[in-house]
Amino acid sequence: MLMPAILRNGVARIRRRHRLSILSGLLLIIGLFSLLQLVSVGVISQTMTQVRQDISANESLRQQQALMDKARMEVMNASDKLNRAGIYLLVDKETGSEGSWHSLMDEAEVSLKQAKKHYQLLETATTAETDTEAFVGLKKSYNQLYSGLVELAEGIKTINQIDIFFAVPVQAYQSDFTQKYAHYLQDTDALQKQHGQQFLSSLDRAKTIFITVLGLLLAIAIAVWIGVSQVIIRPLTHIIAHLKLIAAGDLSHSVNAKTRGTREVEQLNTSVIQMQKGLVTLVNQVRQGVDHMVTQVDRVAEDNHRLSEQANRQSHELKVTTEHIIQLSQHLEKNTQHTQQANLHAEDTSKIAAQGETMMNDVKAAMSDIAGRTREMTEAIRMIENVAFQTHIxxxxxxxxxxxxxxxxxxxxVVAREVGSLASQSSHSAQSINVLIRDSDNSVTAGARLVNKLNDSLHNIIQTAKGTGTFLSEISEISHQQNESIHEVTDRLSTLNDTVRENAGQVEASAHTFSSLLELTERLNTSVSLFILPSTEADVNPMIAQKEGTQRISVMG
Structure with a gap:
């Protein structure tokens, strides 16, 4: 019979030792949530990397296409001006005049230089990803057209003959370049669509993983709730019901020591068992102590004497406290004066801010008027450009x-050439003025936005200043009330000081109340008898005896 009991006690001890604690459970849950969080962060990082790569590739393609458009426009402009220079050269040959085509040739050379500059920037901005087969073919066709135009310009300047147009097939080069450029645009559009599809795929993958993670989090939350209900809430419910019995004075019931809870719940259960045992012992001791209480009356008399001395010391301390409170009242009066001055300053600040708001409204109206004038100037410049174009024609x-x-x-x-040159200069000047007006309009718009923001800030400052003034008024009122309260406390402390002196004399008369102490002792005995105790002390907690036996066996082992 002894060996099975020893084995059962050993198994129970091992289970209690390896039982999961609340801290371990929390760490396990935090670990699971952290793992899911790390997975989510990894997916987000991978998705953001893919998105950045797609955006960078699209930006490179856009920049490449913009530079190619600029180079193409300059080359086409140079081709047009060279053709016009050839026409002027032919007219000079027929009329016998000279130099009418020189200005067009200079403009064509400027366009070729600009085209070369844009093409060099294009070569610098080209990456391995954007250097596609269509782009390589386009560059080859562009270089062929550019070289043909340079050769044509040099030929016109060198031999001054129209035959150079038949020697250099610029029109064929230009047609080939146009075809290659259209193919390049199709290829660029396909690449941009591919990057967009990759971006959408990354977002779909991230969405799927997020939904999966949320599902796992929900499953973990349900599992945690079930586990907490089984190992914490249910055992605690039984313990609370038993504690209510103890609070009602019933100490005859015992707690079930075999709980399926955490280590802390088991410790709480054991503590309740020990507490119940201690209460039983305490009630027995109180019953025994009541019998000895009468013998302590003499000691109470001595305590009354010491209490009288303490009352005298307390009277002195109350006097000192009253003096300190009077000083505090003086400081509060000064604080009230300073608060009133701060309230006046806050009102002045609010008035100044209101004036600033009025001025900002005037500035806002002026900015709106400037914007309207700028739009009228833009319309006028457009009319000038139209007149210059018609004059050029x-x-x-x-x-x-x-x-x-x-x-x-x-x-x-000669007059027609001068009129054409004047029309071209007027067109360029009108375009420059239009750009300046557009920049001025943008600046005025930005300034209007800043003025609106500043107006809102001044409005907030006014509201804050008004709130500060109200708050300072409330502080002043509260300080005044505190000052009155301190005066009232001072008066009551004086009254309390007198009361303490009277108590010192009344302590001596407390000896007459000892007779009533005996009656109170009998009542205490009656109150203690209300507790329901078990028949024997061993019935309170049979599991404690079992635990002590298990500990003795482990010590012997």
Missing amino acids: LSLNAAIEAARAGTMGRGFA
Whole structure:
């Protein structure tokens, strides 16, 4: 019979030792949540990396296409000006005039230089990912067209003959470049669509993983709730019910020591068992102590004497406290004065801020007027550009008519060239002015936004200043109330000081109350008898005896 009991006690001890604690459970749950969080962070990091790569690739393609467009526009402009220079050269050959094509040749060379500059920037911005087959073919066709235009320009300047146009097939180069450029645009659009699909795929993958993680979190939360209900809430419910019995004075019931809870719940259960045993012992001791209480009356008399001395000391301390409170009242009066001054300063600040808000409204109206004037100037510049373009067309028609007139129209041709040059300069000047007006309009718009923000800030300052003034007024009122309260406390402390002196005399009369102490002792005995105790002390907690036996066996082992 002894060996099975020893084995059962050993198994129970091992189970209690390896039982999961609340801290271990929390650490396990935190570990699971942290693992899921790390997985989520990893997925987000991978998705953001892919998104950054797609955005960078699209930006490179956009920059490459923008530079190629600029180079193409300059090359086409140079080709057009070279053709016009050839026409002027032909007219000069027929009319006998010289130099009418030089300005167009200079403009064509400037366009070729700009095209070369943009192409060099394009070569610098090209990456391995954007250097596709279509782009390589486009660059080859561009270089062919650019070289043909340079050769054509050098030929016109060198031999001053129209035959150079038949020697250099610029039109064929230009047609090939146009075809290659269209193919390049299609290839670029396909790459951008591919990057967009990759971006959407990354987002879908992240969405799927997030849903999975949320499902796992929900499953873990349900499992945690079930576990907490089984190992914490249910055992605690039984313990609380037993504690209510103890609070009602019933110490005859015992607690079930075999609980399926955590280590802390088991310790709480054991503590309740020990507490119940201690209460039983305490009640027995109280019953025994009541019998000895009468013998302590003499000691109470001595305590009354010491209490009288303490009352005298307390009277002195109350006097000192009253003096300190009077000083505190003086400090509060000064604080009230300073608060009133701060309230006046806050009102002045609110008035100044209101004036600033009025001025900002005037500035806002002025900015709006400037913006309206800028739009009117833009319309006027557009009209000037239209007039310059029509004048340029008229000058070209006049030059053609002068060329047909021959020698009789030579002077008219010179006037037509000057009118065309003046129209071109007017167009360029109008474009420059339009750019300046647009920049000015943008600056005015930005300034209007800043003025609106500043107006809002001044409005907030006014509201804050008003709130501060109200708050300072409340502080002043509270300080005044505190000052009155301190005066009242001072008066009551004086009254309390007198009361303490009276108590010192009344302590001596407390000896007459000892007779009533005996009656109170009998009542205490009656109150203690209300507790329901077990028949024997061993019935309170049979499991404690079992634990002590187990500990003795482990010590012997």
